[in-house]
Amino acid sequence: MKISQAGLPWQIQILSPEVQATLTGGVIEVSGTSAYFFEGSLNIVVCGQGGSGEPDLLCGTVDNVVGTGVATINAPDIALPGPFSGTGTYMVTEPQWGQVIVYAISPRDGGVIHAASVLVYLEP
Numbered sequence: 001m002k003i004s005q006a007g008l009p010w011q012i013q014i015l016s017p018e019v020q021a022t023l024t025g026g027v028i029e030v031s032g033t034s035a036y037f038f039e040g041s042l043n044i045v046v047c048g049q050g051g052s053g054e055p056d057l058l059c060g061t062v063d064n065v066v067g068t069g070v071a072t073i074n075a076p077d078i079a080l081p082g083p084f085s086g087t088g089t090y091m092v093t094e095p096q097w098g099q100v101i102v103y104a105i106s107p108r109d110g111g112v113i114h115a116a117s118v119l120v121y122l123e124p
Contacts, residue, residue, distance in 0.1 A: 011035045011114040012042065012084075012102050023090070024123045028069065030102055031085040036075050037104035037114070044069035046090040047099040048122065057112060058101050066090045066122070071102060090122060098122045 015032040017023060030044055044067075051063030059065045069088015076082060084102075092098075103115035 010116065012104065012116040014100070014102055014116050014118045017100060017118060017120055019118055020121060021118075022121045022123060026067075026089055026091055026124070028067065028088045028090060028100060029085070030069070030071055030088070030100060031083065032102065032116070033081060034073050034084045034102075034104075035081045035114070036073060036079045038107040040073040040075060040078075042071040042073065042084055042086065042102050042104055044071055044086055044088040045101045045103070046088065046122070047101065048090075048092055049096050049098065058103065058115065059099075066092055066098065092122045092124055095121065095123045 012034045013032045046067030047059035047064045048066035051061035054062045056062045067090025071084045071086025073084045074082050099117045101117040103112050106113045
């Protein structure tokens with residue numbers, strides 16, 4: 001089991017895309033392993049650079065959100081960890097570095113309860 005810097009087990013681990021992968025064409029496919037979260041569902045957000053305006057919890061500002069998607073955990077049974085996969089779309093007008101973030105939200109209050117990210121290079 002992979003351990004975080006804080007000494008706790010990772011709840012979400014992104015296996016694809018790999019760190020510093022180049023993404024092209026506006027579509028992203030994400031896969032990895034995850035603990036079980038409500039309804040076996042994870043969210044995907046793609047953050048770009050140079051945004052301003054209203055704050056965004058994951059990307060800094062809403063202008064930095066360049067894409068979204070969803071992923072499904074394929075757990076062998078409810079409450080068990082398993083692999084996940086999902087797709088999303090993004091849109092950039094010029095090449096730039098970005099972050100792909102996979103996260104789970106709380107069914108109680110909608111807050112982010114676990115997240116993992118990977119640095120990628122985004123091309124139109």
